[in-house]
Amino acid sequence: MKNRIFYNRVGFSTLLNKEIHRFMKVPVQTVLAPLISNILYMAIFGGMLQTREVGIEGISYLNFLVPGLATMGAIFAAFQNPSFSIISQKFQNTIQDLNSYPISLAEKILAFVFGGMFRGVLVGVLTYAATIFFVGYEVEYPIFFVLALTATSFVFASLGLIAGLVLDNFEKMNFALAIVITPLTYLGGVFFEISKLPGLLSAIKYINPIYPLVNVSRYAYIGVCEGNIVIHVLLTMALVISSFLIAAYIFKKGVGIKTV
Numbered sequence: 001m002k003n004r005i006f007y008n009r010v011g012f013s014t015l016l017n018k019e020i021h022r023f024m025k026v027p028v029q030t031v032l033a034p035l036i037s038n039i040l041y042m043a044i045f046g047g048m049l050q051t052r053e054v055g056i057e058g059i060s061y062l063n064f065l066v067p068g069l070a071t072m073g074a075i076f077a078a079f080q081n082p083s084f085s086i087i088s089q090k091f092q093n094t095i096q097d098l099n100s101y102p103i104s105l106a107e108k109i110l111a112f113v114f115g116g117m118f119r120g121v122l123v124g125v126l127t128y129a130a131t132i133f134f135v136g137y138e139v140e141y142p143i144f145f146v147l148a149l150t151a152t153s154f155v156f157a158s159l160g161l162i163a164g165l166v167l168d169n170f171e172k173m174n175f176a177l178a179i180v181i182t183p184l185t186y187l188g189g190v191f192f193e194i195s196k197l198p199g200l201l202s203a204i205k206y207i208n209p210i211y212p213l214v215n216v217s218r219y220a221y222i223g224v225c226e227g228n229i230v231i232h233v234l235l236t237m238a239l240v241i242s243s244f245l246i247a248a249y250i251f252k253k254g255v256g257i258k259t260v
Contacts, residue, residue: 011103012111019115023081031123034077038069038127042134045191059222066131067145067221068190070124071152071214075185076177078120078153079160082112083173086164090256098257109251113157113244120153121146145220151236152213158243165247165256189214193226212236 006012023030045065089095101108125146128139139145167173187194187201188210194202205211212235219225225232251257 006104006107008103008107011101012107015101015103015108015111016114019081019085019111020118022085022115023119030077030081030119031126034073034123035126035130038073038123039130041069042066042131059224060135062131062135063222064218065191066128066135067217068214069131070127070149070221071210071217072185072190073127074120074124074149074153075156075181075210075213077123078116078156079163079177079181081116081119081160082157083160083164083167084170085112085115086161086256087167087170087173090168091170095257099254105252106248109161109244109248112161113154113247116157116160117150117153120157121149124149124153139221140223141220145217148213148217148220148236151240152217155209155213155236155239155243158247161247162243162250165250168256184208184210189218189226195226209235209239213239 042062042065045061086095089098098108103111128145163173163176167176187197187204188208189205194205194211196202197204212232215225215227215229215232216236219229219232
């Protein structure tokens with residue numbers, strides 16, 4: 001029976017609720033803080049560069065900026081939830097307890113990923129809601145916009161789970177956030193069109209997984225984006241599948257969980 005993918009829905013719901021409740025207990029730190037940061041980005045960049053022209057005809061810089069900020073908020077929130085949850089359990093020396101949970105491997109993985117995804121979508125949607133004061137509420141494809149934030153959050157929740165399993169302390173986690181994810185996010189088209197970057201910086205878009213995620217959200221929000229939207233959607237789907245499969249493989253191998 002334990003070989004089934006799903007066999008204990010109550011146990012799965014319990015672990016998922018635990019992951020959601022963990023960050024909802026401190027909403028000021030986990031939800032409000034990144035939301036305020038994104039609002040400040042909107043106020044500062046939007047205020048200083050609101051007359052700046054973008055390479056998309058008929059689109060103001062503020063409208064260009066909103067989906068980027070929503071995506072950025074979703075990325076950091078989704079990544080931090082499972083990664084810090086796993087590392088906290090390592091710090092408390094309770095990580096081995098995961099082996100005794102009466103739920104399937106898939107249920108364990110999905111509980112952590114869905115918990116991070118929920119937090120990412122929540123921050124992303126709230127970021128959009130906060131920007132209504134600046135640019136209004138209109139979204140070109142509302143359902144697609146939520147799906148884009150969901151896909152982004154799923155990808156980075158999976159990556160956050162991988163990081164939590166592979167890394168063994170908060171210092172390494174913060175290093176990964178500061179040195180890897182933050183630069184990729186800033187160079188992923190959140191604040192400006194990548195095509196306007198010079199030389200090598202512009203070419204980074206071809207290896208930056210955040211670039212298609214931002215463009216899918218931007219297309220859903222304003223109806224246009226840099227590059228071919230079909231290619232960006234296909235890349236997003238590939239990232240969703242590959243990030244989850246890698247997380248599942250590492251989790252199944254017991255990396256960071258099994259004692260030596």
